[in-house]
Amino acid sequence: MKESTGKVLLVDDDESILRSLGRLLGASGYHVLSFQSARALLDSDETETADCIILDLGLPDSDGLHVQETLAAAGGSQSIVFLTGRGDIPASVRAMKAGAVDFLTKPVEADTLLATVEVARQRARSLRETEEKKASAVRLVDSLTPREAQVMHLVVAGRLNKQIAADLGTVEKTIKVHRGRMMTKLGVRTVADLVRLVAVTDPPDQALVPSPTTIREGDEL
Structure with missing residues (x-):
């Protein structure tokens, strides 16, 4: 039996x-589930983990385009x-x-369908990997204190430690401590790695970037 x-x-x-x-599709190794209506599909939890949905345009209970939008x-x-079953430009x-x-138009050739489904599978997997990376990056950023998050964004903006210290009204030694803790929490070693991680969370959550006036040097870290 072929692996799915x-x-x-x-x-x-x-x-x-x-x-x-x-x-x-089953003979080609895919795990296949069938539905005879749009409602049966939308009521199913299977859509959450499906790689590809082959959808008839003219379903009896709904327009296929509406299902796509839903x-x-x-x-x-x-x-x-x-x-x-009909051409509809x-x-x-x-x-x-x-x-x-x-x-695709019915009847569809086997090779055409299989090639298309494979493209769909790869696209879905790629999207899921991107979403997982973003979720992981967001969790890491969320673990930072407000001050660490502020320092993070200033570092990404290209500011040096002494410039960040001046911006935030503190001393360079303190910024180095915040920066070190921030880099450790995020699991990055270089500024380039930091920039890549922050880019994954784009658009950035502005709530993570408090203005300098909202944090005082004596605030909890």
Whole structure:
């Protein structure tokens, strides 16, 4: 038995299409789940971990484009491939602008479908990795004290220790202590590494950058 290469959700009201595509994708190593309506899909928790959703444009209970919008609004990282029985240029343009991987017409050739699903799988995995890196970076930044966060952003802005000390109304020795603690907490050793980590959290949370007047030298660190 082949190891699963990803999770694919099939959404179509035609049972014969669900069976044929399910067999094709299953034989290629994908874990496949089938749904015959938009509501069944949206009510399922499977969308949260799916790599690809093959979505019929004309479902009986909902427009496929509406399903795409609903999933996007929920913050899903899955990639969508539309499959339709009719050519619909305006719909295809709208779907692609909204982030669909492709817009295929039935009957679709096996090689074309498999190639498209693989592109969708890779896109979904890449997006998840990016989201995981961002979440990790945000957690690290959130672990900083307000003063450390302030020093972090000034370092990223290219300020030297003595300049930061002057900006914050303290002495350079104190800034070195804050800077050392900040770098240790974030797990970085160089300014270049720090800049890359902060860039991942873009747009930066301004709440993490208190103005100099909000922190006094005697504040809790």
